[in-house]
Amino acid sequence: MSKSKVDRLRGKRTHGKGNTKNNRGGGSNGGRGRGGSFKHKFTKYAPLIGVRKLLKPRLKAKTQLKTITLTDLDLIIRDQTTIDLKQLGYEKILGTGNISKKVTIRNVKAITKVAKSKIEAIGGLIE
Numbered sequence: 001m002s003k004s005k006v007d008r009l010r011g012k013r014t015h016g017k018g019n020t021k022n023n024r025g026g027g028s029n030g031g032r033g034r035g036g037s038f039k040h041k042f043t044k045y046a047p048l049i050g051v052r053k054l055l056k057p058r059l060k061a062k063t064q065l066k067t068i069t070l071t072d073l074d075l076i077i078r079d080q081t082t083i084d085l086k087q088l089g090y091e092k093i094l095g096t097g098n099i100s101k102k103v104t105i106r107n108v109k110a111i112t113k114v115a116k117s118k119i120e121a122i123g124g125l126i127e
Contacts, residue, residue: 066090070115071097073105082106099124 009015017023026032030040037045068090074097077083085091086107093105095114102123111126119126 065092065110067092067094069094069096070099070118074099074101077101077103085109093119 082104091109104125
């Protein structure tokens with residue numbers, strides 16, 4: 001009776017797979033799935049993706065505007081009638097809190113609907 005393949009390979013270091021570097025998994029065949037599809041497997045996937053369409057668009061970090069609330073703005077106003085937000089170092093006004101004095105605000109990059117309605121309700125202007 002002949003031995004099975006498993007029995008024949010008992011005691012053999014590589015089990016018929018050649019060098020010990022071979023048969024290690026995904027690495028021995030160049031990656032799993034689409035791994036290497038833009039490097040050594042490009043010719044295999046090129047007809048499927050056209051001219052490198054598979055690349056994800058490069059995302060840019062969103063820039064955060066420097067914000068100020070109406071409460072903080074009210075503390076800054078005191079007895080002024082006009083305020084230059086850019087000079088103060090702010091770009092956007094948020095509607096949190098209330099404003100007590102009529103004021104003209106200049107150089108506003110962005111403003112929320114709530115903040116705009118509160119400022120205009122008291123008689124202020126946004127330029």
